[in-house]
Amino acid sequence: MKRMPVRAGRPTIIDVATEAGVSRQTVSRVVTNHPRVAPATRVRVEKAIATLGYRPNRMARALVTQTSLTFGFAAIDMRDPHFGDTCFGMQVAAREHGYYLVVTELDFDDDRGLGTLETLLTLGVDGVALFPSILSDSDIEQFAASCGCPVVMIGRASKVPNVVSIAMDENAAAELVVDHLVERGKKRIGILMNEIFPEVVHQRYVALREAISNGTAVATAAVEAGYPRIAQGRIAATTFLQRGPDLDALIGFNDTMAMGALLACDDLGLRVPQDVAIVGYDGIPFGALTNPPLTTIVQDSIGMADAAFRSLLSCLEHGPPPEGKVLLWEPELLIRGSS
Amino acid sequence: MKRMPVRAGRPTIIDVATEAGVSRQTVSRVVTNHPRVAPATRVRVEKAIATLGYRPNRMARALVTQTSLTFGFAAIDMRDPHFGDTCFGMQVAAREHGYYLVVTELDFDDDRGLGTLETLLTLGVDGVALFPSILSDSDIEQFAASCGCPVVMIGRASKVPNVVSIAMDENAAAELVVDHLVERGKKRIGILMNEIFPEVVHQRYVALREAISNGTAVATAAVEAGYPRIAQGRIAATTFLQRGPDLDALIGFNDTMAMGALLACDDLGLRVPQDVAIVGYDGIPFGALTNPPLTTIVQDSIGMADAAFRSLLSCLEHGPPPEGKVLLWEPELLIRGSS
DNA sequence: TGATACGATGTCAACGCTCACACTAGGGTG
DNA sequence: CACCCTAGTGTGAGCGTTGACATCGTATCA
Numbered sequence: 184m185k186r187m188p189v190r191a192g193r194p195t196i197i198d199v200a201t202e203a204g205v206s207r208q209t210v211s212r213v214v215t216n217h218p219r220v221a222p223a224t225r226v227r228v229e230k231a232i233a234t235l236g237y238r239p240n241r242m243a244r245a246l247v248t249q250t251s252l253t254f255g256f257a258a259i260d261m262r263d264p265h266f267g268d269t270c271f272g273m274q275v276a277a278r279e280h281g282y283y284l285v286v287t288e289l290d291f292d293d294d295r296g297l298g299t300l301e302t303l304l305t306l307g308v309d310g311v312a313l314f315p316s317i318l319s320d321s322d323i324e325q326f327a328a329s330c331g332c333p334v335v336m337i338g339r340a341s342k343v344p345n346v347v348s349i350a351m352d353e354n355a356a357a358e359l360v361v362d363h364l365v366e367r368g369k370k371r372i373g374i375l376m377n378e379i380f381p382e383v384v385h386q387r388y389v390a391l392r393e394a395i396s397n398g399t400a401v402a403t404a405a406v407e408a409g410y411p412r413i414a415q416g417r418i419a420a421t422t423f424l425q426r427g428p429d430l431d432a433l434i435g436f437n438d439t440m441a442m443g444a445l446l447a448c449d450d451l452g453l454r455v456p457q458d459v460a461i462v463g464y465d466g467i468p469f470g471a472l473t474n475p476p477l478t479t480i481v482q483d484s485i486g487m488a489d490a491a492f493r494s495l496l497s498c499l500e501h502g503p504p505p506e507g508k509v510l511l512w513e514p515e516l517l518i519r520g521s522s
Numbered sequence: 523m524k525r526m527p528v529r530a531g532r533p534t535i536i537d538v539a540t541e542a543g544v545s546r547q548t549v550s551r552v553v554t555n556h557p558r559v560a561p562a563t564r565v566r567v568e569k570a571i572a573t574l575g576y577r578p579n580r581m582a583r584a585l586v587t588q589t590s591l592t593f594g595f596a597a598i599d600m601r602d603p604h605f606g607d608t609c610f611g612m613q614v615a616a617r618e619h620g621y622y623l624v625v626t627e628l629d630f631d632d633d634r635g636l637g638t639l640e641t642l643l644t645l646g647v648d649g650v651a652l653f654p655s656i657l658s659d660s661d662i663e664q665f666a667a668s669c670g671c672p673v674v675m676i677g678r679a680s681k682v683p684n685v686v687s688i689a690m691d692e693n694a695a696a697e698l699v700v701d702h703l704v705e706r707g708k709k710r711i712g713i714l715m716n717e718i719f720p721e722v723v724h725q726r727y728v729a730l731r732e733a734i735s736n737g738t739a740v741a742t743a744a745v746e747a748g749y750p751r752i753a754q755g756r757i758a759a760t761t762f763l764q765r766g767p768d769l770d771a772l773i774g775f776n777d778t779m780a781m782g783a784l785l786a787c788d789d790l791g792l793r794v795p796q797d798v799a800i801v802g803y804d805g806i807p808f809g810a811l812t813n814p815p816l817t818t819i820v821q822d823s824i825g826m827a828d829a830a831f832r833s834l835l836s837c838l839e840h841g842p843p844p845e846g847k848v849l850l851w852e853p854e855l856l857i858r859g860s861s
Numbered sequence: 862t863g864a865t866a867c868g869a870t871g872t873c874a875a876c877g878c879t880c881a882c883a884c885t886a887g888g889g890t891g
Numbered sequence: 892c893a894c895c896c897t898a899g900t901g902t903g904a905g906c907g908t909t910g911a912c913a914t915c916g917t918a919t920c921a
Contacts, residue, residue: 192670193643193670236668238640238641238643238644239644240585240644240646241644241645241646242581242584242585242590242645242646243585245581246579246581246582246585251581253624253645260610261600261606261609261610261613262603262606262607262610264601264603264606267600267601267603267606268601270600270625271599271600271601271627274600274625274626274627275627278626278627278629278638283624283626283641283642283645284624284625284626285592285622285623285624285625286609286613286623286624286625287613287617287622287623288610288613288614288617290617299617301577302577302622303622304532304577305577305578305579305580306580306581306592306622307579307580307581329575331531331532412807413807413808413810413811442808442811445811446810446811468751468752469752469781469808469811471752471785472752472781472784472785472808472811472812472813473811473812473813474811474812474813474814475813
């Protein structure tokens with residue numbers, strides 16, 4: 184398979200040096216803003232750069248400096264607005280600091296995504312921010328130990344050595360949700376969750392069960408394989424409601440699943456919130472438009488993304504936290520029509 | 523600003539060569555699946571690779587081969603599900619072929635995004651897929667001429683030299699939309715568009731006006747600066763409906779804007795679709811959940827993304843189309859409750 | 862048995878860049 | 892005036908990898 188030469192004809196530092204009549208090192212100094220360059224020379228070099236349209240090759244630079252100004256960002260499905268918003272937040276922060284993001288979807292078939300992460304490393308990223316999803320804490324620990332760059336995980340609060348973990352306070356969130364539902368007179372609360380996120384689900388599930396056990400309501404769980412998109416949530420909720428013990432409230436693992444539940448209620452002729460109250464997690468913007476609008480636990484995706492970026496930067500400067508570090512975010516309950 | 527060494531201690535090809543007692547070239551041959559390696563040697567090298575956890579450095583490789591197995595993907599705001607879905611589609615195709623995606627948001631402040639694209643090139647991407655958004659055809663033409671790699675644009679049908687353009691047939695779409703609205707008895711159709719996408723908006727706008735002129739309806743346009751998210755659509759639609767000539771239908775530039783219009787109607791006490799019918803473009807999944815559900819022109823984002831990826835690959839193999847090339851996609855009208 | 866071929870491996874240079882160091886010229890110091 | 896210092900510049904090496912070529916040993920053939 185022959186290929187046309189890629190990036191053909193892009194001028195190199197040598198071309199600029201020749202054009203400006205200096206050595207490549209001088210050009211390098213100009214490009215990297217080194218102070219020891221005579222003003223006249225600097226001008227000459229800058230003119231040559233402009234003339235030739237020169238842009239330094241960041242791969243070559245990275246090879247020498249061992250720094251690519253590139254971070255990896257990995258999540259299970261960017262189509263989910265929660266991940267998308269987080270990705271956006273990291274983009275914004277990255278741009279501000281001259282960084283680029285290599286974005287990748289974690290592929291379950293590929294050793295739970297570890298293979299994809301490993302390959303990501305070969306691109307020379309300076310750090311990795313990821314939603315652990317299906318990866319366990321020990322997976323993450325092992326990855327962080329061998330990858331040779333800072334690792335930040337978003338969405339699960341775990342003290343993993345050398346890893347910064349950014350997550351919402353699940354206990355506070357669960358309390359907000361359950362208190363709210365109990366206040367609304369709901370007694371039989373179902374938890375609509377997905378077994379493919381054992382650890383996240385576990386944290387959220389445990390928190391919810393605990394919160395519920397303080398009240399009078401009954402908890403149950405429904406699970407459904409496959410990434411939780413609207414359709415999956417609809418199927419899971421339908422099954423759940425049909426065989427469930429007369430549920431009067433449903434808590435979705437995320438807004439997308441909760442939206443599926445909204446559709447399921449519609450399918451089954453159940454009124455929301457009178458017959459079944461529905462609450463989601465994440466606070467994606469589209470939740471404001473559903474019928475009825477979705478009550479949800481709002482996560483500050485952009486803020487968390489920004490923190491993730493800053494944490495990576497900080498790890499690069501001061502090293503990663505040896506015993507791990509957890510940044511906890513306060514949840515906010517946004518009450519709308521669905522509850 | 524001192525930094526910790528990045529990717530510290532990752533084994534190199536030399537380490538593997540030493541471990542296996544061969545030269546680095548032999549290791550390279552094993553890694554790249556070169557046929558001329560003795561089976562016994564191959565096994566020995568593979569064992570060394572496994573032992574050390576070696577992964578070839580793709581930057582170093584790219585420096586030599588001039589091929590990074592990396593594509594750039596640029597859009598104006600990944601939070602819009604249409605862009606997000608397209609990004610996802612490219613991810614899937616990329617993964618299948620061992621490619622990675624460098625994803626970037628185009629920043630308007632930065633020379634309409636051209637600066638961002640230029641920087642993207644310094645990362646050594648083998649090709650770029652982008653939503654042109656604010657960039658004109660001649661911007662794209664110039665970029666394609668100087669970037670030294672294949673360029674694919676998505677979302678605008680334009681014959682730009684050396685560029686593959688992937689877009690929906692706007693005329694067919696406009697006809698579907700307008701015919702449908704006329705059939706519903708609508709006579710005064712408003713077009714809710716955004717002036718920051720002059721070229722895309724232009725194509726869609728011209729197509730819609732033309733379609734409308736065939737019927738009896740009246741067309742108007744409302745514009746609003748800023749990227750079209752729900753909130754912007756709401757504001758624009760509100761202004762539009764308040765001062766507009768008794769509109770009985772509103773066509774949104776995309777689903778997000780149409781959703782804003784839905785909220786605006788709610789604000790103004792207008793019934794949808796009785797008082798005002800609303801139609802969007804894109805067919806994002808969340809449109810199924812609005813109140814009422816959104817009628818929309820469905821674009822096959824995943825399919826178009828796949829085509830974009832394949833086009834980049836094809837350009838690498840056979841060179842880009844000198845006079846440009848347009849791949850047109852058939853739109854589909856999904857009629858739901860909002861019209 | 863010697864020439865030939867070929868399979869298997871190694872060596873060298875290069876990709877584009879930066880780091881460490883060496884060098885030059887001019888200015889200040891004693 | 893010999894000395895050192897410093898600003899400004901150039902040189903060589905090397906980052907981790909692969910392409911081109913050279914080399915070696917062994918099997919094949921006349």
